[in-house]
Structures are given as structure tokens and as C-alpha cells.
Amino acid sequence: MKHTSYLALKYLVVLAWSAFVVFPFLWMLSTSFKSANGVTGGATWLPWLQYEPSTAGWSALFGGPGGVNILRPYLNSVIVTLSASALSLVLGTLAAYGLSRFTFRAGPVRNGDITFFFISQRIMPPIVLAIPFFLMLKTLGLLDTLTGLILVYIALLLPIAVWVMVDFFNSVPRGLDEMAWMDGCTPVVTFLRVILPNAMPGLVVAGMFCLIFGWNDFFFAFTLTFTKVQLLPVSIVALNSSVTPWWALSAAAIVSVAPLAVLAFVVERFLSRGGLAGAVR
Amino acid sequence: MLEIRSLSLVQDGDTCLDDVSIRFEPGQLTTLLGRTLAGKTSLMRAIAGLVQPDAGSIALDGTDWLGLPPWRRPVAMVTQQFINYPHLSVLDNVAFPLLRRGVARDEARDRARDMLGRVGLADFTDRRPGRLSGGQQQRVAIARALVKKAPVLLLDEPFVNLDYKLREGLREELIDILTAETGTMVVYASTDPREALQMGDRVVLLSEGRVVQAGPPRTVYGAPVSVAAAQVVSDPPINLLELDVAEEGAEVTGLGAVTPADLGRALPPGRYTLGLRAHDLRLGGPHAAHVALTEVSGSETVTHLVLAGQNLVMLERTVTEHALGATIGIGLDLTRARVFDATGTLVPNGADHG
Numbered sequence: 001m002k003h004t005s006y007l008a009l010k011y012l013v014v015l016a017w018s019a020f021v022v023f024p025f026l027w028m029l030s031t032s033f034k035s036a037n038g039v040t041g042g043a044t045w046l047p048w049l050q051y052e053p054s055t056a057g058w059s060a061l062f063g064g065p066g067g068v069n070i071l072r073p074y075l076n077s078v079i080v081t082l083s084a085s086a087l088s089l090v091l092g093t094l095a096a097y098g099l100s101r102f103t104f105r106a107g108p109v110r111n112g113d114i115t116f117f118f119i120s121q122r123i124m125p126p127i128v129l130a131i132p133f134f135l136m137l138k139t140l141g142l143l144d145t146l147t148g149l150i151l152v153y154i155a156l157l158l159p160i161a162v163w164v165m166v167d168f169f170n171s172v173p174r175g176l177d178e179m180a181w182m183d184g185c186t187p188v189v190t191f192l193r194v195i196l197p198n199a200m201p202g203l204v205v206a207g208m209f210c211l212i213f214g215w216n217d218f219f220f221a222f223t224l225t226f227t228k229v230q231l232l233p234v235s236i237v238a239l240n241s242s243v244t245p246w247w248a249l250s251a252a253a254i255v256s257v258a259p260l261a262v263l264a265f266v267v268e269r270f271l272s273r274g275g276l277a278g279a280v281r
Numbered sequence: 282m283l284e285i286r287s288l289s290l291v292q293d294g295d296t297c298l299d300d301v302s303i304r305f306e307p308g309q310l311t312t313l314l315g316r317t318l319a320g321k322t323s324l325m326r327a328i329a330g331l332v333q334p335d336a337g338s339i340a341l342d343g344t345d346w347l348g349l350p351p352w353r354r355p356v357a358m359v360t361q362q363f364i365n366y367p368h369l370s371v372l373d374n375v376a377f378p379l380l381r382r383g384v385a386r387d388e389a390r391d392r393a394r395d396m397l398g399r400v401g402l403a404d405f406t407d408r409r410p411g412r413l414s415g416g417q418q419q420r421v422a423i424a425r426a427l428v429k430k431a432p433v434l435l436l437d438e439p440f441v442n443l444d445y446k447l448r449e450g451l452r453e454e455l456i457d458i459l460t461a462e463t464g465t466m467v468v469y470a471s472t473d474p475r476e477a478l479q480m481g482d483r484v485v486l487l488s489e490g491r492v493v494q495a496g497p498p499r500t501v502y503g504a505p506v507s508v509a510a511a512q513v514v515s516d517p518p519i520n521l522l523e524l525d526v527a528e529e530g531a532e533v534t535g536l537g538a539v540t541p542a543d544l545g546r547a548l549p550p551g552r553y554t555l556g557l558r559a560h561d562l563r564l565g566g567p568h569a570a571h572v573a574l575t576e577v578s579g580s581e582t583v584t585h586l587v588l589a590g591q592n593l594v595m596l597e598r599t600v601t602e603h604a605l606g607a608t609i610g611i612g613l614d615l616t617r618a619r620v621f622d623a624t625g626t627l628v629p630n631g632a633d634h635g
Contacts, residue, residue, distance in 0.1 A: 175364045178331050181351035182358055183425070184381035197368040 025254075032057045032251035039246045057247030060239060061255065067248055070255070073235035077215060078259075079146055080231060084153030085210035089203065091154070092161025097191055099162070100169035101177065115166050118159040126219045129155075137224055144226045152220055157210040164209060168202025169195065208267055212260060232256055282306055283328070283433055283466050288337030290323055290490075297323035298334065299490040307432070310459060310467040312481030312498075314474060315513055320490040321470035325435045328468070329356045341432070357426035358435040361442055363418035365410035365425070371397065372406035375424045382429070396428040397421075399458060416447045427458065434459075436469045456480065474516040478502055486513045508554055508625040517559040517583050517594045524553040524620070535589035536568060536613065545616030546630050553628070556619040559583065559596035566612020572603040586611065 027048060031039060035054040043050035060067025095118070098104075099111050121129075133152050134143070142148030172195055180190040196203075221231035230238075236252040239245055283305040290298040298320050305311055313321040326332045328339060330351035339346040346354060357378075365374050375393035380386065397403055400420040410418050419439060426434060439455075440448040459467055471477045477484050478498040485495040486505075494501055494510040505511035511519045523534040526548045531539050533555065541547040544555075570586035570593065582597045588611070595611060603609060620628040 173362070173364070175360060175362055176366070178329075178351070179358075179360075179364045180366075181331070182329055182354075182356055183378035183429075184352050186350075186352055189381070194366060194368075198366075200368075 028250045028253055031246055032248075032254060034247050036243075036245075036247070054247070057245070057249075057251040060245060060248035061251050066241065066245060068235055068238050070232060070235050070252065073230045073232045074255070076146060076229055077221075077232035080149045080153055080221075081211060081214035083150045084157055084214050085207060087150070088154050088157035088161045088210050089207055092158050092206065093165050093196070093199075093203065095158075096162050096165030097169050097195065099166050101174070115162065118162040121155070121159045130220070130223050133220065133224060143224060144228045146229055149221065149224060149229065149231070152224060153214050153217070156217070156220070157214055160209045160213060161206045164206040165199065165202050168199045168205075172198050204267060204270060208263065211263060215260060282342060284338075284340050285324075285328070286338045286340075288324070288327060288334050288339065290327060290332060290334045292323075292332070296490050298327065298337075301337070301487075301490070301492055303485055303492060303495065305433070305466040305468060307464045307466055309482045310469060310480060311483045311485060312477040313468060313470040313485050313487055314472070314477040315470075315487035316472055318489075319487040319513070321487055322437055323490070324487070325358065325437050325468065325470060328354075328433065329358050329435060330354050354433075355429075355431045356433045356435060357429045357431040358437065359419070359422050359426045359439040361438045363410070363415060363422055363442070365418060365421050367409065367411055370407050370409060371402060371413070371421050374410060374421055375428050378425060378429045392428055393424070396424045399427075400424045400454070416443055416451060419443065419451070423455065423458075427462070430462075430465075432464065432466060434462075434465050434467045436467065438470050438472065441472075452476070452480070474502075474514050478514075484514075486510050488513055504627060504629070505556070505619060506627050508556065508621050511556045511619060511621075515556075515558060517596055519619075520557045520559065520562070520593045522555040522557060522591070522618075524548075524555050526550050526553065533615070535591045539615060543615050544618070544620070546620070548620065548628070552623045554621040554625065555615065556621060557613060557615065557617065559594040560598075561614045561617045562586075562593060562595035563612045563614070564595070564597060564601070564609065566610050568611050568613065569608050570611050572605055572607045572609060574605070575601075575603045577602070 030048045030051070033053045033055070034051050035056055038051035038054065056064065059065070061070045063069035099115055104111055104114060133155075137143045137145075137148040137152070140148070142151065176194060176198065177187075177190050180194040181187070185193060216233070217231075218233040218237070221234050222237075225231070225234065233256070236249070236256060239248050239252060285301060285303045285305075288298050288301040289296075301320070301324060303311075303324075313324065315321050323332065327334050328346075330346070330349060334347070341355070366377060369377060372390060372393050375396055376386075376389040379389035379392060384392070394403070394406060397406055400423055402417060402420050402424065405413060405417065410421055413421065419442075423439065426436075436455075440451050443451065459465070469477075469480055471480070478501075481498055483496065484498045484501045486493045486501060486509075488509045493513065494506045501510070502514050505514050508521065512521075522536070524539075524544075525532050525534070527550050531541075531544070531548070533539050568588055570588040572584060573587050573592070574585040576583040576585075577600050580598065580600060582599065582601045582603075584595045584597070584601075584603055586593045586595060586609075593611075620630065622628050
């Protein structure tokens, strides 16, 4: 009896929490299929269920009346986020391995200072970086281009990758490198065949951070592009007008959050298989 | 033959190795015996190429090794920590060094399987090392070191992190395996004199980064060349007593006057140190000592005593429980003492007793 009550309580708590988490998404989903009246008028009896379905919100995302076509911005966001994240991960992992395994000395500067220098890039408010980035891209002729955005995003994501990976490499014993050397591996082979596979949880975590930060950025996507290139967050804002189109914004929010939800699902599978054992310290 | 000449290494201001010269012969097991920070690990790391010495040379059969990076040196090493590749199965761990040396995959796995059988892990080939016990993990590391058939095998206190029973068992197994390997130069580091004397064909005593003595275990144990050597090779610790010899007679601090007959030899005037092993003290004798601590280990008893302000250790081959603080009469067989002069160097007497 006591066990059953405990089980019931447990499920109740889980259900309550699930409702708390899922409810905004369901609300968003139902709103995306409503018309203007459906959103503002409200239901007679059953809220969130009783309304006249309309695809106006979704058609607005694909160039319908009062909308914009988000396909191209969506693709741009995918290209910029994936490219910048992948390159940041490659460069950040190499830098982190160097900082973890070799001693650098330049005057009073040591490894810890260099690592802090990387992460300090993220401590500054974005607005501090906006003007230098703007001027640099302008000089290079890369304003309003995907290449320019990828370069800027690498500068933004690299500190995250370095920061996460330095800690992970520090947790992989140095003895493992030395054993690999004695087993005939050069330092490069040691890194690729021994250290990297053991830092896989760190790579997943760093990669996830990079993808989330890259995908969600609005500020730089907005300040460094004009008409030729637009990223998803900017195009979603462009949906707004004098009357807030909640139905279209809801649909946009769903398509915008979908990749991250899939990513969270995949990482959760990896996590539950023990793939991230020891990853979260 | 691996020849080390005048090797010196200073790290972070600490002298790890100081003018070390040793020769390792093929087919010989050499034990490096010394306390913690004596330089054993530093010497092994220098041989493996993991640290670059500040001076000296290392040569294998006349070929200089100092210019070779670790991945080009034909060396295998097992460390105190159980270091294996966590992402590989036990079989792939052992096959790894062979694959890196260009051995075909099937052959590498066959040889790895064979070696795992020899270390008693034939049934664990598909497991990850993390799912094995400490002893099994160290067997994987040993198998990986042995499978390479490197001419130089370095074993840096490989069993120190294992429990006593397992350590004894694995040590015997390792000796069996090593005797089957011919021509390998095995270097075994240990802090345990009993282990070192039991295992090695030759013992090298290290203290504060210097070689204090090298030779067959019996010689090194029987005639330690200095106080430092006697301290390193003795377990339980050797008792050191001050001896003052003058024209009118000799006196041992804490014991009083002694005659040449008591010492079994006549010594010229001067200050000496007598090194008396714990088993050369016996229960029942003229000297009253206070019991400070009694340790019973198996069938032996080690009693820590205080005699006239001096700390002494007595080993009895029986189990005897002495009450803490009790006063007991002890005898010291000074004829069996090693005599060291004022510089700490052995004064030979021709005797080579245990």
C-alpha cells in the first residue's frame, strides 16, 4: 500500500513537471494553427482546443500573405551554425589539447592565463565586439555574407570549445599519452587514436554548446547582415508588424526550436547509454 | 646491453638523478631499490624517453638513445597506476602496440589473445578495462608490455597499488612469465627490500638520485657499502648505534663500554656507526628497553623499543605481544653489526653474514 502510494506520488510529480515543460509547446502548436480571431477571441468552453483551424501562420513562413519565406534564412542558419561549430570544435580541440599538455610561457603569461584569455572573449557584452567585427568584415568585404558570419561565429564559439575541452583533456591522465608514445604512437597519432576517443563526451558537450549558442544568436546575425544574407532569428523578427502575428510567430518558434529539440533528444540517448559518463563534473 | 653513463636530471630545482651509471645485461632482471623519491621512476622515465636528462648518456648496444623520441625506443613499461586505453577492449588494448608497429591485424590479435591467456585473462578479452578489477587491469597492462617483446622492459612498482595477497600472487606469476622471456633486460623498481632481494638477479640501491651500491642481492644485503645502502636494503629498518673508540676503551651510546670481543673485531680509535639488523636483537638480555610499539605480521613480531633515549627495532620469528610501555630485557649481538666509519663507509671485516 505504502509502495503504491509512493509510486502514485512519483508519477504525479513527473506528470506535473511534464505538463509544466510541455504546456508552452502545446500552446505554441495550437496558436500556430489559429487565425487572428482564434488567438484573441478565446474559446467558449475548451481553451486551446476549441478554435477554427487555420494554416495562415504556417503559410506566412513560406512567403504567404503578411509573411516572409524562412526557407533560405533557415538554410543559412544551418550552414553558418554547422560550419562555425565544426570549425570551432576542430580548432578549439587542438588548442585545448596544446594548453592541457604543453607548458607555454611568455613573460608572466602561463597556460591558465591563455585559457582565461579565450573565455574572456565571452565575458564582454556583445555590443563591445559588434563595432570591431563590423569594421573588420567591412574591410575584408565580408559584410552581409555567409563567410563573414561563419568567421564571426567561430570567434564567438571557439572560446566555449576551448574552455570545455581544456577541462576534459585535463581529466584524461597524462600517463595515457606517455603509454601511447611507448606503444609507438607519435604525438599526433596519440591525439587522434587515444586522447580524442577518450574525450568524446567532452566533444559532445562542447559541440552541443556551440550549436545552441550559434543557432540562437540574434545580435550578430542582425548587426552584420543587411539584405543579401539573413539568418533564421532575424527573419522571424521580420515577421512582426504593427499587429503582432502570434500565429506566424508560434509557427516560426516551433521550426526554430525543432533542431535543438532533436539535438537534446539525441544527446539524451547518448547520455542514457553512459556515453557521457564522467562528462558532467 | 643498455648502458647508462653519468646521467643527471634536475626537475623544478630538485635533483632527481645525480651522476647515475648502470649497465643492464640481456636476460637479467635488475631491481632498482630505493625509498620514495630516490630516483627510480626518474631513471625509468629517462630510459623510456619521457624526460630528457640534463647530462649523461643512454645507449643500447652502443647506439645512442638520447636523440630518440619515446615512440622510437624499443621499450615497454608498466607503471604503478593501472594505465590502459579505456576506449578499447582488453584484446584491442594488448594488440594496440603491435598494430602501431605495423603487425597485421589478425596476427596482432592472435598474439594478444595468446598473451592474455598467459596472464590469465583469456575469458575477458571483450571487456573494457574499466570493468575489470585492479589486479586484472594491471595484468592487461603487463600483457600489453610483454606482447611487444621489447628488449627493455621497465616495471615501475607494478604491484604497489594492489592488496598484499594479489601482489604476492602476481609477482610469482610475473617471475614465471619473465623467466620464459629470454634476452629481455628487465628493470624492476621497488621500495620493498624483501621484494627486491627475492626478485632480482642484481640489485641497484638508489638514494637521493645516486647509485649507492649495485651487485647480487646476497652481496648487497650482506655487505652494504654505506649507512645509506644499509638503510635502503634493510627491512625492518636497520638499528644505527654510535660507537666511540679511544685508546682507553670503546663505548656505544646507550649501551656503555664494549670490548673488541663484544664487537668481534678491534678498531682503531675514532667515531663509528654500528648497523645492527632487527633480527640481531633478542628478547632476554642485560639491556632494559621500553616497548613503544608492537607489530605482529604473520608469524613475526616487530617491536619498536626505546633504549636510553635511542629508538631500536627488534624482529622476533615468533608472535609475541609485548605490552605497550612495558620494560623488557634485550640483548644485542654486536659481533653481527656492520661497522661504518665517520664518513658512513663500511669498514670491511671479511664477514658476509645475513
